Amino acid sequence: MTAVCASAAEAVAGVEDGSTVLIGGFGMAGMPVALIDALIDQGATDLTVVSNNAGNGDTGLAALLAKGRVRKMVCSFPRQVDSYVFDGLYREGKVELEVVPQGNLAERMRAAGAGIGAFFCPTGVGTPLAEGKETREIDGRTYVLEYPIRGDVALIGAHVADRMGNLVYRKTARNFGPVMATAATTTIAQVARVVASGELDPEAVVTPSIYVDRIVAV
Amino acid sequence: MTAVCASAAEAVAGVEDGSTVLIGGFGMAGMPVALIDALIDQGATDLTVVSNNAGNGDTGLAALLAKGRVRKMVCSFPRQVDSYVFDGLYREGKVELEVVPQGNLAERMRAAGAGIGAFFCPTGVGTPLAEGKETREIDGRTYVLEYPIRGDVALIGAHVADRMGNLVYRKTARNFGPVMATAATTTIAQVARVVASGELDPEAVVTPSIYVDRIVAV
Amino acid sequence: MSPSKALSKDEMAALVARDIPQGSYVNLGIGQPTLVADFLAPDSGVVLHTENGMLNMGPAAVGGEIDPDLTNAGKIPVTELPGASYFHHADSFAMMRGGHLDVCVLGAFQVAANGDLANWHTGAADAIPAVGGAMDLAIGAKRVFVMMTLFAKDGSPKLVPSCTYPLTGVGCVDRVYTDVATFQVGPDGAVVLETFGITFADLAARLDVPLRRAEDAAGA
Amino acid sequence: MSPSKALSKDEMAALVARDIPQGSYVNLGIGQPTLVADFLAPDSGVVLHTENGMLNMGPAAVGGEIDPDLTNAGKIPVTELPGASYFHHADSFAMMRGGHLDVCVLGAFQVAANGDLANWHTGAADAIPAVGGAMDLAIGAKRVFVMMTLFAKDGSPKLVPSCTYPLTGVGCVDRVYTDVATFQVGPDGAVVLETFGITFADLAARLDVPLRRAEDAAGA
Numbered sequence: 001m002t003a004v005c006a007s008a009a010e011a012v013a014g015v016e017d018g019s020t021v022l023i024g025g026f027g028m029a030g031m032p033v034a035l036i037d038a039l040i041d042q043g044a045t046d047l048t049v050v051s052n053n054a055g056n057g058d059t060g061l062a063a064l065l066a067k068g069r070v071r072k073m074v075c076s077f078p079r080q081v082d083s084y085v086f087d088g089l090y091r092e093g094k095v096e097l098e099v100v101p102q103g104n105l106a107e108r109m110r111a112a113g114a115g116i117g118a119f120f121c122p123t124g125v126g127t128p129l130a131e132g133k134e135t136r137e138i139d140g141r142t143y144v145l146e147y148p149i150r151g152d153v154a155l156i157g158a159h160v161a162d163r164m165g166n167l168v169y170r171k172t173a174r175n176f177g178p179v180m181a182t183a184a185t186t187t188i189a190q191v192a193r194v195v196a197s198g199e200l201d202p203e204a205v206v207t208p209s210i211y212v213d214r215i216v217a218v
Numbered sequence: 219m220t221a222v223c224a225s226a227a228e229a230v231a232g233v234e235d236g237s238t239v240l241i242g243g244f245g246m247a248g249m250p251v252a253l254i255d256a257l258i259d260q261g262a263t264d265l266t267v268v269s270n271n272a273g274n275g276d277t278g279l280a281a282l283l284a285k286g287r288v289r290k291m292v293c294s295f296p297r298q299v300d301s302y303v304f305d306g307l308y309r310e311g312k313v314e315l316e317v318v319p320q321g322n323l324a325e326r327m328r329a330a331g332a333g334i335g336a337f338f339c340p341t342g343v344g345t346p347l348a349e350g351k352e353t354r355e356i357d358g359r360t361y362v363l364e365y366p367i368r369g370d371v372a373l374i375g376a377h378v379a380d381r382m383g384n385l386v387y388r389k390t391a392r393n394f395g396p397v398m399a400t401a402a403t404t405t406i407a408q409v410a411r412v413v414a415s416g417e418l419d420p421e422a423v424v425t426p427s428i429y430v431d432r433i434v435a436v
Numbered sequence: 437m438s439p440s441k442a443l444s445k446d447e448m449a450a451l452v453a454r455d456i457p458q459g460s461y462v463n464l465g466i467g468q469p470t471l472v473a474d475f476l477a478p479d480s481g482v483v484l485h486t487e488n489g490m491l492n493m494g495p496a497a498v499g500g501e502i503d504p505d506l507t508n509a510g511k512i513p514v515t516e517l518p519g520a521s522y523f524h525h526a527d528s529f530a531m532m533r534g535g536h537l538d539v540c541v542l543g544a545f546q547v548a549a550n551g552d553l554a555n556w557h558t559g560a561a562d563a564i565p566a567v568g569g570a571m572d573l574a575i576g577a578k579r580v581f582v583m584m585t586l587f588a589k590d591g592s593p594k595l596v597p598s599c600t601y602p603l604t605g606v607g608c609v610d611r612v613y614t615d616v617a618t619f620q621v622g623p624d625g626a627v628v629l630e631t632f633g634i635t636f637a638d639l640a641a642r643l644d645v646p647l648r649r650a651e652d653a654a655g656a
Numbered sequence: 657m658s659p660s661k662a663l664s665k666d667e668m669a670a671l672v673a674r675d676i677p678q679g680s681y682v683n684l685g686i687g688q689p690t691l692v693a694d695f696l697a698p699d700s701g702v703v704l705h706t707e708n709g710m711l712n713m714g715p716a717a718v719g720g721e722i723d724p725d726l727t728n729a730g731k732i733p734v735t736e737l738p739g740a741s742y743f744h745h746a747d748s749f750a751m752m753r754g755g756h757l758d759v760c761v762l763g764a765f766q767v768a769a770n771g772d773l774a775n776w777h778t779g780a781a782d783a784i785p786a787v788g789g790a791m792d793l794a795i796g797a798k799r800v801f802v803m804m805t806l807f808a809k810d811g812s813p814k815l816v817p818s819c820t821y822p823l824t825g826v827g828c829v830d831r832v833y834t835d836v837a838t839f840q841v842g843p844d845g846a847v848v849l850e851t852f853g854i855t856f857a858d859l860a861a862r863l864d865v866p867l868r869r870a871e872d873a874a875g876a
Contacts, residue, residue: 001459103749198518219679321529416738
């Protein structure tokens with residue numbers, strides 16, 4: 001059952017040190033800033049964070065990094081014009097980095113959510129990012145074996161939730177949210193508002209309630 | 219670009235003998251009966267048909283089977299109370315059958331559409347349907363390696379299309395349509411009506427236009 | 437507490453319903469397991485999944501409610517409840533295979549003491565094989581409950597040392613609800629949880645499976 | 657036909673736009689490739705994909721149109737056109753990886769005559785690696801066009817016998833649009849399709865890659 005939380009602090013309660021945290025967003029679009037701020041206050045540290053980017057400016061994921069709470073970043077594109085917090089930590093050797101092609105990041109989380117043990121993927125074949133990985137030729141094409149990425153917690157941003165926990169998103173802010181929601185043990189969503197069950201069109205629900213553990217309107 | 223066809227006959231033109239045809243529907247819900255009828259008239263034969271069931275009563279897929287156009291059925295559940303056409307052909311040895319667990323049927327077509335070469339799946343491990351297939355233990359669980367199922371043609375039923383080819387469905391008639399649309403070289407959809415581009419909510423489109431080659435309102 | 441006689445199908449369904457935790461996401465297999473829905477308390481918060489692509493399925497549709505586009509996995513017309521959602525088959529089975537359902541209730545031809553399940557095929561040479569979602573359901577849910585009579589029409593037990601029918605899944609069943617007893621099954625074998633109209637000794641005599649009492653198992 | 661001087665970025669973009677068939681589904685990479693959109697005819701029917709989850713993306717947003725929830729892959733605010741659709745990242749990259757896009761236009765550090773692409777990492781020891789969707793784009797589309805100047809700032813050619821920078825994809829590029837020539841690349845090596853302000857002989861002299869003329873290649 002999905003809990004409707006009164007505050008972001010309540011929503012992120014109990015995240016443990018050493019957790020793997022999936023954080024939604026593509027740049028700032030869809031980034032659950034209120035949940036990340038609450039996680040900073042909550043204090044969990046030694047985190048592995050899986051997110052497309054490695055923070056922008058000084059807020060959200062960048063702030064979590066700045067506090068030294070992140071042991072390792074798993075992302076596709078850390079380096080951005082405003083990723084100076086991550087850049088500094090990385091150059092000082094204070095954060096580990098695993099770079100994963102963007103589509104593999106998504107598909108590996110999808111595999112975790114879908115109960116797939118591993119999959120043969122054509123992306124990255126023959127590149128440094130596939131070095132050391134098992135490969136196989138299937139029907140004349142070479143594939144790399146990729147494994148699921150699971151989260152203990154997913155923090156995602158959505159647009160509207162109903163009280164059951166069904167979610168809809170807005171435009172390209174949808175990005176990683178629906179995939180991460182399936183891949184974590186505990187999925188926590190911040191939304192602009194929570195409506196009564198039955199107010200979302202069942203045909204247009206993007207993340208069914210089964211994937212959502214806690215929601216908070218911010 | 220998606221073609222808006224004037225008739226089901228125009229929509230199914232050019233299907234070749236020996237094709238693999240993915241046919242949507244779960245029972246009669248979402249079954250593209252008008253397209254199947256047109257395919258019967260079109261005459262393509264020696265078909266491999268991939269569909270969840272093997273026809274109900276005397277219409278749709280059952281009629282295609284009755285005409286002797288199907289060499290092989292790939293499906294999860296041929297045997298139903300009203301599958302007498304298939305049952306008779308199968309017992310007479312006039313049609314081959316490959317039984318695939320329902321979720322594997324969906325996931326194997328999803329893999330075809332998503333460019334995945336193969337995937338390790340926990341379904342069916344230790345059962346007759348996994349006999350002879352490669353298995354592997356990953357993180358203490360045993361998986362079977364499953365390969366994509368691709369179609370030359372997909373015939374699907376949807377609810378509304380816009381002129382670009384975006385599709386929405388109705389309730390559980392959605393079933394296999396969106397997956398099959400991604401897995402076939404040519405995807406043909408019958409819909410209740412075609413509206414102008416811009417009339418479907420972009421947040422609620424289920425099958426994006428890129429997957430749809432021909433549409434016909436019936 | 438052992439009622440003095442064997443349970444009816446409805447009583448079995450009520451027993452299963454009793455053991456489904458508040459707020460669970462549940463898939464009820466085709467046939468007898470669908471009866472369980474009738475015994476879930478209105479405030480149970482249990483959400484029903486149907487593998488043809490829906491969450492928060494409502495009761496069977498009657499009269500003007502019947503809509504050919506809205507059926508359950510048994511192709512019976514059903515209704516939707518507030519907070520429902522629809523999704524395609526790959527997403528629906530990803531939901532099952534990914535372990536997101538709390539409970540799945542299935543019928544069975546045979547269950548082995550180790551939790552192996554046979555419920556899709558009698559193995560008869562002339563039978564047309566048809567599996568549907570049985571294998572996906574068997575391995576997907578966090579807990580798999582089986583609901584069946586304990587003895588076949590010919591009197592042979594359906595809780596067995598090892599399935600003789602073709603398997604649906606390996607070691608996947610957690611609990612077995614029958615007309616005369618409920619069992620826990622798994623790597624440690626079969627444990628009798630409750631009996632109905634039969635003594636433990638009589639039950640043990642009629643099955644080829646070593647049985648433990650729940651009290652003893654709990655102490656083990 | 658060889659214009660008398662090298663092409664501007666806009667002219668290169670116009671050239672790429674010319675070669676995109678009517679009604680194609682196209683992904684334009686971050687940076688220079690986005691210029692191509694400005695040269696697509698209004699009636700071209702070309703549909704733009706952005707890998708962060710949208711089809712039928714419109715031009716950059718200006719003024720009141722700017723919406724932080726609607727950006728392209730370069731995180732630039734954009735607009736939506738009628739017939740747009742949104743989808744999540746796994747679906748978006750499935751669309752690419754599955755070969756559904758007709759054309760993808762990318763920038764590059766180096767392209768090898770066999771179609772190998774290097775466009776994500778200079779290999780410098782102190783560079784922070786960042787790949788984004790480059791590898792997915794490189795192997796996904798039916799045809800991959802690269803748009804780049806033919807020579808780096810230090811004068812070294814970017815069309816090379818073999819990439820010295822870390823690869824993005826193997827044998828994935830079909831065409832290369834540069835300021836002084838367009839090329840077809842692939843298993844049969846590099847073919848010069850057009851030159852701009854340079855002769856074939858001068859071009860051949862400045863590259864370490866064996867070049868064929870389109871006329872000869874067609875006859876081969």
